[in-house]
Amino acid sequence: MTDNTNSQLVVRAKFNFQQTNEDELSFSKGDVIHVTRVEEGGWWEGTHNGRTGWFPSNYVREIKPSEKPVSPKSGTLKSPPKGFDTTAINKSYYNVVLQNILETEHEYSKELQSVLSTYLRPLQTSDKLSSANTSYLMGNLEEISSFQQVLVQSLEECTKSPEAQQRVGGCFLSLMPQMRTLYLAYCANHPSAVSVLTEH
Structure with a gap:
């Protein structure tokens, strides 16, 4: 298990995902998720809209640093x-x-x-x-x-x-x-x- 909080891995959803368990994270295609933990076996933990949960890693793609959104309100x-x-x-x-x-x-x-x-x-x-x-x-x-x-x-x-x-x-x-x-x-x-x- 790898804790990824320091590297700030950010991913974008390629597909919709609807949670089936309470510890999973639902999201829609295009949503940006901040990964908090990467674990072997295909499931990662991440945060989206204030919620944290597990999701299948093959449902997302990494956002490269040049693609990361820059907030105009920052x-x-x-x-x-x-x-x-x-x-x-x-x-x-x-x-x-x-x-x-x-x-x-x-x-x-x-x-x-x-x-x-x-x-x-x-x-x-x-x-x-x-x-x-x-x-x-x-x-x-x-x-x-x-x-x-x-x-x-x-x-x-x-x-x-x-x-x-x-x-x-x-x-x-x-x-x-x-x-x-x-x-x-x-x-x-x-x-x-x-x-x-x-x-x-």
Whole structure:
């Protein structure tokens, strides 16, 4: 058993984990966990949101020092030492946030494509559901998936610009009308899709 409190190992959840015992730690994909103990056998102890417990180590990945979040509310930003350059901290924080946005949007795009190719498209050619029920389940996910790919591509193009010229918010704003239309249609269809799922 190794106590890891001095090395400050920080990990990010790759998957959701729901505890089954009281001494385990529940977390969601993307959560940051501070590891307090590493033990051979695949289970680590860590702290998240003020709770400490055990979790499977293969559900997380180590956050490298360059990826560690820099909090804008940290004391360093409030009262930096004389001669200290806060621009470097702000730049680091900006890069962490931007990387998180890119990873999240890219992962969402991959998951949409996976749901479509693994579950929904095969349903269209099967006789397990009526075409109307299949249509409710599909909704406009094909269009949302295509839109998501455009959004990811737009964000990636934005990050290729020099940092001072990057307008990440502008990428979202320019696509907002299309996003709004797609998700309003998705939300309008959602009760019908849930009804089909609960029936079957």
